[in-house]
Amino acid sequence: MSADDKELLQTLVKILQVAGAAVNGNASDGDEQKDNPVAASAVPQGEAPSCSIKTLPDRLFVPAAQTAIKVNPVNAPALAVSSMLAANVPFEPMAIAVMTSKYWGPTPRQLTVNFLESTPADLRARILSHMNAWARVSCVTFVETQGAADVRISRGPGGYWSYLGTDILHIPKDRPTMNLEAFTMNTAESEYLRVVRHETGHTLGFPHEHMRQELVARIDPQKAYDFFYRQYGWNKTAVDQQVLTALDQQSIFATPPDQTSIMCYQLPGTITKDGQPIQGGLDINGTDYAFAAQIYPKLASSTMDAPDDAQKSSADRDAWSASEDVEVTV
Numbered sequence: 338m339s340a341d342d343k344e345l346l347q348t349l350v351k352i353l354q355v356a357g358a359a360v361n362g363n364a365s366d367g368d369e370q371k372d373n374p375v376a377a378s379a380v381p382q383g384e385a386p387s388c389s390i391k392t393l394p395d396r397l398f399v400p401a402a403q404t405a406i407k408v409n410p411v412n413a414p415a416l417a418v419s420s421m422l423a424a425n426v427p428f429e430p431m432a433i434a435v436m437t438s439k440y441w442g443p444t445p446r447q448l449t450v451n452f453l454e455s456t457p458a459d460l461r462a463r464i465l466s467h468m469n470a471w472a473r474v475s476c477v478t479f480v481e482t483q484g485a486a487d488v489r490i491s492r493g494p495g496g497y498w499s500y501l502g503t504d505i506l507h508i509p510k511d512r513p514t515m516n517l518e519a520f521t522m523n524t525a526e527s528e529y530l531r532v533v534r535h536e537t538g539h540t541l542g543f544p545h546e547h548m549r550q551e552l553v554a555r556i557d558p559q560k561a562y563d564f565f566y567r568q569y570g571w572n573k574t575a576v577d578q579q580v581l582t583a584l585d586q587q588s589i590f591a592t593p594p595d596q597t598s599i600m601c602y603q604l605p606g607t608i609t610k611d612g613q614p615i616q617g618g619l620d621i622n623g624t625d626y627a628f629a630a631q632i633y634p635k636l637a638s639s640t641m642d643a644p645d646d647a648q649k650s651s652a653d654r655d656a657w658s659a660s661e662d663v664e665v666t667v
């Protein structure tokens with residue numbers, strides 16, 4: 338174990354205590370979500386069925402995990418780290434990094450948004466309104482800015498994707514954190530509901546619901562390999578990462594897997610063992626809203642700016658205090 342690893346371990350042990358106290362009595366019972374990022378880079382360029390979560394390059398996994406924990410200590414994989422310590426498992430920073438979730442903290446927060454291409458005002462407003470559908474119940478809001486923004490949206494080629502939660506802090510400021518290929522005012526409203534709200538869920542730190550173990554277990558792996566290769570040219574590794582890798586059971590999720598969650602892919606019955614499709618979400622549903630309200634409680638914001646009072650203020654920036662000193666490595 339290197340000196341750096343020891344330092345990180347000591348930090349994580351401290352975080353265990355903080356996180357344990359912070360989540361005590363909450364739905365997670367102190368368990369932390371084991372984030373299981375998938376490598377979008379493994380997906381060949383081209384058409385994607387829905388969305389692939391973009392992940393940072395390997396060299397940024399550990400810094401990104403440290404950022405996530407700094408922004409919100411509850412992100413620390415407390416239970417996993419405890420278990421590793423108890424079992425004297427050699428400490429692997431990379432292993433810890435992939436078990437770290439990416440949620441912003443439970444304090445009110447405005448994430449600023451801008452558009453990398455020239456985008457008409459009505460389209461900008463429409464996209465923002467769908468992003469802020471989550472703010473109906475949560476204390477995180479999105480507000481457009483002309484200057485440097487936390488969330489950078491491109492409408493260029495590459496399909497639909499977003500980086501996950503606090504990972505966006507590690508993306509170079511001139512590069513997108515979210516892609517909404519070819520969205521215009523002519524795009525159907527149903528696509529705004531299905532895609533913009535889904536990608537915004539990733540920006541809030543929500544992974545893919547279909548990767549919950551109970552849903553993954555319904556998929557026939559060989560049929561999935563054949564299907565995704567035939568339809569989209571995905572290789573086995575890509576299918577493993579994007580479709581077949583279950584999120585850990587010891588998760589912050591308190592709800593049963595929900596195949597109509599906005600964070601769930603639509604998957605055809607031809608690749609499931611029982612022949613029944615996984616429906617996939619078409620809009621934020623009640624369970625999604627309940628989860629967002631739990632992770633980002635609005636009550637805590639009652640003394641701060643209301644979400645519909647979307648003007649930037651010093652109070653909003655104060656909400657960033659936990660992340661102000663985050664070092665962006667890229």
Ligand SMILES: [Zn+2]
Pocket residue numbers: 387388389390535536539545
């Ligand atoms: Zn997605």
